[in-house]
Amino acid sequence: MTEGLHGFSSPRADVFPAGLRVLVVDDDPTWLKILEKMLKKCSYEVTTCGLAIEALDLLRERKDGFDIVISDVNMPDMDGFKLLEHVGLEMDLPVIMMSVDGETSRVMRGVQHGACDYLLKPIRMKELRNIWQHVYRKKIHEVKDSESHEGLEEILMMRNVSEQQSDDGYLFCGGDMTPGSRKRKDSEHNKYEEKDFADHSSVKKARVVWTVDLHQKFVKAVNLIGFEIGPKKILDLMNVPWLTRENVASHLQKYRLYLTRLQKDDLKTSSSGPKHPDINPRDATDKGSEPIKIQQNEAVSSHRTTNNLIIQNPKSTIHEVDIKGNAALQTIKPKKIITGYAAKTGISHPFESTHYSQFNSVLPTQYSWGGGFKEIQFKQENNNHSQFQVHNGCFTGLGLPAQQTTSIPSFQPPDPVIGPTWTLKQDPCTEQTSINTINNMERSPFLLQGQHCSSTTVDHQNKGVTEFNEQEFTNDALKFDYDYEYPDLWEYPVVGQGLFIV
Amino acid sequence: MSSVLQLQRQFIDYTTSLHNEGYLDNQFTELQKLQDESNPDFVTEVVSMYFEDSDKLLNNLTTALQQRNVDYKQVDAHAHQFKGSSSSIGAKRVTNVCAHFKGFCEAKNLDGCLRCLQQVKQEYIFFRNKLEALFRLEQQILQAGGSVPMVE
Numbered sequence: 001m002t003e004g005l006h007g008f009s010s011p012r013a014d015v016f017p018a019g020l021r022v023l024v025v026d027d028d029p030t031w032l033k034i035l036e037k038m039l040k041k042c043s044y045e046v047t048t049c050g051l052a053i054e055a056l057d058l059l060r061e062r063k064d065g066f067d068i069v070i071s072d073v074n075m076p077d078m079d080g081f082k083l084l085e086h087v088g089l090e091m092d093l094p095v096i097m098m099s100v101d102g103e104t105s106r107v108m109r110g111v112q113h114g115a116c117d118y119l120l121k122p123i124r125m126k127e128l129r130n131i132w133q134h135v136y137r138k139k140i141h142e143v144k145d146s147e148s149h150e151g152l153e154e155i156l157m158m159r160n161v162s163e164q165q166s167d168d169g170y171l172f173c174g175g176d177m178t179p180g181s182r183k184r185k186d187s188e189h190n191k192y193e194e195k196d197f198a199d200h201s202s203v204k205k206a207r208v209v210w211t212v213d214l215h216q217k218f219v220k221a222v223n224l225i226g227f228e229i230g231p232k233k234i235l236d237l238m239n240v241p242w243l244t245r246e247n248v249a250s251h252l253q254k255y256r257l258y259l260t261r262l263q264k265d266d267l268k269t270s271s272s273g274p275k276h277p278d279i280n281p282r283d284a285t286d287k288g289s290e291p292i293k294i295q296q297n298e299a300v301s302s303h304r305t306t307n308n309l310i311i312q313n314p315k316s317t318i319h320e321v322d323i324k325g326n327a328a329l330q331t332i333k334p335k336k337i338i339t340g341y342a343a344k345t346g347i348s349h350p351f352e353s354t355h356y357s358q359f360n361s362v363l364p365t366q367y368s369w370g371g372g373f374k375e376i377q378f379k380q381e382n383n384n385h386s387q388f389q390v391h392n393g394c395f396t397g398l399g400l401p402a403q404q405t406t407s408i409p410s411f412q413p414p415d416p417v418i419g420p421t422w423t424l425k426q427d428p429c430t431e432q433t434s435i436n437t438i439n440n441m442e443r444s445p446f447l448l449q450g451q452h453c454s455s456t457t458v459d460h461q462n463k464g465v466t467e468f469n470e471q472e473f474t475n476d477a478l479k480f481d482y483d484y485e486y487p488d489l490w491e492y493p494v495v496g497q498g499l500f501i502v
Numbered sequence: 503m504s505s506v507l508q509l510q511r512q513f514i515d516y517t518t519s520l521h522n523e524g525y526l527d528n529q530f531t532e533l534q535k536l537q538d539e540s541n542p543d544f545v546t547e548v549v550s551m552y553f554e555d556s557d558k559l560l561n562n563l564t565t566a567l568q569q570r571n572v573d574y575k576q577v578d579a580h581a582h583q584f585k586g587s588s589s590s591i592g593a594k595r596v597t598n599v600c601a602h603f604k605g606f607c608e609a610k611n612l613d614g615c616l617r618c619l620q621q622v623k624q625e626y627i628f629f630r631n632k633l634e635a636l637f638r639l640e641q642q643i644l645q646a647g648g649s650v651p652m653v654e
Contacts, residue, residue: 028583030551030590037536037544074582100586100597122529122589125536 017132018043025055025071025083026098031121035070038125052078059091063211066093067135070119073099073106081113088114089258092210094134098123112261142250210251214240218251506648513639517653525632530592534652549633552591556626559584563619567612577615578607584622595625 022044026032032048039046047066049055052075059066069087073080084095097110100121110118116134119127210218221237231249238248520526537544559580566577585600599622606614640650 028555028587028590030548030555030587033548033551034533034536034590037541038532041536072586074579074586100589101582121586122527122532122592124528124532 017135020044020132020135021047021065021067022131023047023049023055023059023066023069025049025052025069025075025080027051027072027075027077031072035123035128038123038128041125042129044128051075052080052083055083056086059087059093060212063091066091068094068096068131070096070098070131073097073101073110081109084110084113084115085258085261089255090210090212090215092138092254094138096131096134112264114261214238214243215251218248218255222252222255506643506646509639509643509646510648510651513636513643514651514653516636516639520632520636521653524594525629527592527594529589531653533591546637549591549637552587552593553630555587556584559587560623560626563622567615567619572610572612572615574607574610574615578604581607581618593626593629596622596629599625 020042022039024032024035024039024046026035026048027050029050032050036046036048047058049058052071055069055071059069071080071083075083080097080099084097087093087095094116095114096117096119097115098119098121099106102120107118116138117131217238217240218234221234224237225233231245231252234252235243235245235248517526533545533548541547563577563580563584566573566580581600581603585597585604588596588600599618603615603618603622606618643650
């Protein structure tokens with residue numbers, strides 16, 4: 001992360017784009033060899049990987065060791081789109097997708113998951129020659145973002161404008177956000193950020209690499225105070241001297257975006273979810289996305305530091321996480337329910353319809369982030385979740401936890417990194433039972449944020465936890481245990497791994 | 503010398519006909535361009551990898567279609583893989599048959615799938631034979647002291 005102000009991570013910025021460090025991921029050995037050769041001919045530094053999981057490990061190990069990732073969409077161990085999200089979330093690197101299938105819907109998915117480009121095989125060398133533009137563009141935008149973020153906050157502070165959220169992408173909620181909650185956010189921002197502004201506005205942002213540790217700290221802080229509080233508070237809590245509020249702010253923004261996206265994806269894909277509780281984990285073909293989503297929500301709720309935002313809707317019993325496809329999720333089967341969170345947060349919001357079912361899938365697996373970012377996962381799964389609605393108004397529809405200003409659920413599970421603490425506790429009383437309900441889920445996982453919602457303190461968690469197990473979760477996923485070991489589907493080690501990852 | 507020239511001529515003609523008949527496409531030419539001193543056997547290496555991989559894929563396809571309850575998703579996945587790797591070396595006809603194959607998988611048309619399987623196997627064998635012939639020609643040229651011409 002020591003990049004200069006220019007933000008080029010490549011140590012050979014002076015000869016850019018030569019020396020661009022590319023990671024190629026493809027399960028087809030023939031293609032891998034060809035791409036490697038082509039990229040070398042472009043004077044890039046190439047590393048190849050035949051498995052997505054390997055690629056993620058490599059990326060995590062060498063946090064700042066790559067500039068761009070090129071990955072195939074169809075891989076046996078993990079959906080390319082999932083990998084894409086993970087990379088974006090954890091490492092924030094540009095990712096190019098490739099496939100021999102150029103169907104519009106696929107390309108669309110790629111873009112939705114954050115791909116900066118989608119190449120059709122057979123790939124010509126000239127197409128690879130220009131991939132450096134994505135790296136360059138990202139760098140430029142990063143600098144801009146941080147600057148503009150500051151600017152936006154400043155405006156917000158000064159005028160107490162609530163649009164800022166949308167500008168920044170913080171506002172995920174489709175519009176359920178009530179003016180009241182917005183204002184609250186604004187004022188909170190004002191409270192916390194006012195003094196910082198002047199100090200930082202002139203500082204040019206240097207690129208910060210969000211390491212696993214750093215991210216974990218971030219998530220912890222966010223969990224404690226929530227997204228709405230604002231970067232300054234988060235920064236304070238993180239207690240990282242060299243980190244600036246802007247860094248946190250832009251990271252926060254990204255995080256939220258990811259969550260939203262996950263949610264959307266999730267909702268979309270999971271809508272068809274299994275109708276019965278048996279989640280078939282293996283179904284997934286594209287499940288990858290789904291599972292996560294839910295988790296996110298759920299997890300989020302657990303964290304909800306602020307209050308009890310718990311996704312768990314006591315009523316809704318998330319039953320079976322509809323893991324539709326979440327193979328990953330299913331495999332994950334958290335061993336235990338993360339009670340930790342639940343207890344902590346005291347879930348307060350009983351969601352009416354927690355349809356957490358979605359969570360099933362989402363859960364555990366991916367979230368190994370230290371904090372449970374399952375972001376990546378969330379995104380996917382969240383599609384369905386978006387519907388969550390928090391009773392107290394905290395949750396708003398899709399994904400964006402509208403009210404809560406922070407919409408982004410605090411992902412970070414309370415210490416044990418174990419991913420989502422969703423303790424999906426679903427009260428048996430809820431009617432939800434199968435994941436099917438996921439579709440109905442109104443609550444958006446994000447909403448858990450309970451910051452504003454404090455009202456219902458559902459303490460489901462505590463009780464839910466056990467209940468959960470009883471529910472027919474087919475997915476086990478819901479129960480996250482701090483130690484749960486996720487199946488290696490996604491190989492995410494649950495334990496606090498880097499940023500968002502599991 | 504004349505034999506080298508003749509061989510080179512033969513090589514060019516053969517390559518051109520393979521392109522014309524649709525056995526090879528531009529991707530193959532791209533591969534040839536990638537070959538250089540640091541990697542003088544690049545093309546043959548890649549092609550060998552393809553052959554190995556293809557043998558496995560074809561076996562998988564055959565097995566999958568022999569099941570009592572055919573899992574079309576699985577068959578489609580194999581076909582997709584085969585399509586991908588065939589496109590990597592420019593095996594155009596094989597790639598095209600794979601595309602049809604996938605269509606039948608989607609429609610869960612067993613008959614169509616079985617026919618495609620036959621067809622793809624056949625195309626693959628043709629392709630393999632032709633490439634091997636091409637490589638033999640190349641070897642002959644090199645052994646005769648000549649260089650392999652680039653056919654655009």
